[in-house]
Amino acid sequence: MAEVIHAEGLSKKFGEFTAVDQVSFSVQQGEVVGYLGPNGSGKTTTIRMLLGLLRPTAGSATVLGFDAARETEQIRKRIGYMSQKFALYRDLTVLENLDFYAGVYGQRSRARLDEILELMGLTGMENELVSQLSTGWRQRLALGTAMVHSPQLLFLDEPTSGVDPVARRSFWDLIYELVGQGVTALVTTHYMDEAEYCGRVAIMRRGRLLAMDTPAHLKTNLYDGKIWEVFVPELMSAFAALEAAAIVTRVRLSGDHLRAFTSQAVDKPALLQVLAQAGFANSRAQLVEPTLEDIFLLLAAGEVDEEQQPQE
Numbered sequence: 001m002a003e004v005i006h007a008e009g010l011s012k013k014f015g016e017f018t019a020v021d022q023v024s025f026s027v028q029q030g031e032v033v034g035y036l037g038p039n040g041s042g043k044t045t046t047i048r049m050l051l052g053l054l055r056p057t058a059g060s061a062t063v064l065g066f067d068a069a070r071e072t073e074q075i076r077k078r079i080g081y082m083s084q085k086f087a088l089y090r091d092l093t094v095l096e097n098l099d100f101y102a103g104v105y106g107q108r109s110r111a112r113l114d115e116i117l118e119l120m121g122l123t124g125m126e127n128e129l130v131s132q133l134s135t136g137w138r139q140r141l142a143l144g145t146a147m148v149h150s151p152q153l154l155f156l157d158e159p160t161s162g163v164d165p166v167a168r169r170s171f172w173d174l175i176y177e178l179v180g181q182g183v184t185a186l187v188t189t190h191y192m193d194e195a196e197y198c199g200r201v202a203i204m205r206r207g208r209l210l211a212m213d214t215p216a217h218l219k220t221n222l223y224d225g226k227i228w229e230v231f232v233p234e235l236m237s238a239f240a241a242l243e244a245a246a247i248v249t250r251v252r253l254s255g256d257h258l259r260a261f262t263s264q265a266v267d268k269p270a271l272l273q274v275l276a277q278a279g280f281a282n283s284r285a286q287l288v289e290p291t292l293e294d295i296f297l298l299l300a301a302g303e304v305d306e307e308q309q310p311q312e
Contacts (some may be wrong), residue, residue: 009059039203080146105149136167241278
């Protein structure tokens with residue numbers, strides 16, 4: 001399988017601040033790779049270096065076989081980029097926006113525009129002004145403008161931010177439809193359910209790439225302790241009690257219950273005893289598997305030993 005992205009020791013400094021620190025990874029043709037991390041972790045800066053919009057302070061990268069720092073025009077002809085903010089003209093119609101971006105890329109085929117309209121589910125909406133579209137439809141149009149020149153590789157930077165869950169699911173169906181046609185996608189996101197859709201997930205923190213693997217491997221290989229779902233009547237009081245307990249390393253709220261993190265040595269009776277001593281005698285606890293959100297939070301908080309973390 002062909003390699004479409006290869007980054008080696010990629011770094012970017014702004015003055016004394018290191019935005020991206022020695023990042024190395026590769027992406028293969030046909031992959032959907034999720035790029036996760038808190039705000040300011042270096043995700044967008046990494047993408048901008050791969051696009052040739054920023055020069056790296058150190059390291060190198062190739063995209064579709066071209067040097068990201070020196071052959072930017074060759075790269076831009078072959079990739080599609082959807083930024084965090086939709087770069088659409090609100091006073092133009094759906095078709096006018098598509099036609100404008102097609103012209104930027106030298107694409108003059110009306111048949112191609114019709115293909116994009118059908119693929120994005122926008123057929124019949126050609127004459128709608130962008131200003132009148134919902135966020136979900138603008139999102140589809142923005143993806144259409146990134147696809148109008150038939151790119152081999154898509155960079156999607158938080159493309160579903162502010163979109164409802166149904167529209168997000170629909171958007172991911174579109175991504176996989178495109179992947180089925182041979183497109184590769186690198187997607188940044190804050191949504192853990194979206195990360196589960198990715199073939200592999202990369203997790204950033206403070207400019208460093210901490211882990212990159214399949215969601216299943218990240219969940220089974222990174223955390224060597226136990227995670228318990230704890231059901232108690234008074235969540236916040238029980239939260240404080242568990243947080244103060246020596247046998248509990250971390251606690252977080254999860255809907256109508258708590259998730260308590262412990263070492264492998266802790267068993268259910270020991271955990272229930274802690275709760276009983278704090279006045280929660282009727283508590284329930286059950287051992288559960290880690291979720292990708294658990295792993296993301298542990299990594300983002302620096303609570304996982306980096307020597308354990310799988311890299312590609």
